[in-house]
Amino acid sequence: MVKNANSTCLNGHDLKGDLEKALAREIRIANDANCFALSEAVDGAGKGAEVVFGVILGTGVGAGIVVRGEVLTGPNAIAGEWGHNPLPLPRKEDLPLRDCYCGRKGCIEAYLSGPALLKDGENLERYEERLARALAGVINVLDPEVIVLGGGISNIQRLYANVPVLWQPHVFSDHVATRLVPPEHGDSSGVRGAAWLWGRLQNRSKSSKDRSSPPRKRGPRF
Numbered sequence: 001m002v003k004n005a006n007s008t009c010l011n012g013h014d015l016k017g018d019l020e021k022a023l024a025r026e027i028r029i030a031n032d033a034n035c036f037a038l039s040e041a042v043d044g045a046g047k048g049a050e051v052v053f054g055v056i057l058g059t060g061v062g063a064g065i066v067v068r069g070e071v072l073t074g075p076n077a078i079a080g081e082w083g084h085n086p087l088p089l090p091r092k093e094d095l096p097l098r099d100c101y102c103g104r105k106g107c108i109e110a111y112l113s114g115p116a117l118l119k120d121g122e123n124l125e126r127y128e129e130r131l132a133r134a135l136a137g138v139i140n141v142l143d144p145e146v147i148v149l150g151g152g153i154s155n156i157q158r159l160y161a162n163v164p165v166l167w168q169p170h171v172f173s174d175h176v177a178t179r180l181v182p183p184e185h186g187d188s189s190g191v192r193g194a195a196w197l198w199g200r201l202q203n204r205s206k207s208s209k210d211r212s213s214p215p216r217k218r219g220p221r222f
């Protein structure tokens with residue numbers, strides 16, 4: 001069953017099963033932020049990096065983590081659910097804590113999504129400062145080489161210069177080498193990542209079958 005979707009009408013429904021019945025074919029479902037992060041880690045803005053944190057800043061806020069080319073999902077299938085952690089160090093202008101659709105208060109998504117930016121009067125300076133605080137927490141825990149921004153807000157070019165300056169006081173290091181970059185594959189990146197995941201699952205399935213099959217006897221050569 002779908003859980004935690006910001007398209008709340010999907011929550012509690014067997015989306016995969018319903019789609020397979022409607023399309024009469026096998027499908028696979030993956031988190032959009034995971035797909036985005038994988039695309040950018042494999043051959044995009046995070047190519048060659050050991051750890052990539054891919055962020056979606058759009059209708060909602062989500063993230064995916066890729067380590068050495070592999071997406072992290074975790075035993076609870078929530079690795080990268082950065083948007084539903086509390087906004088760090090709330091300031092006077094952040095109060096009272098905003099309600100989030102998930103039922104909690106003060107979630108990062110409630111401050112950094114596209115609708116949240118509009119609600120705040122498109123105050124970019126305040127948005128940048130909040131984004132810097134939120135990403136500093138990621139750097140302190142994960143220490144990624146690259147953070148790639150995706151979603152509609154990733155098109156705001158000033159973020160890439162301003163946010164790294166603002167996150168410095170909140171990062172537990174004298175020097176921050178983490179790079180904040182735009183996506184190389186733009187709005188197509190999530191779809192590309194889904195294709196990568198499908199291909200990898202197919203290859204693993206084939207490899208597993210090959211290992212489980214008895215070796216073929218070689219016949220005579222002519």
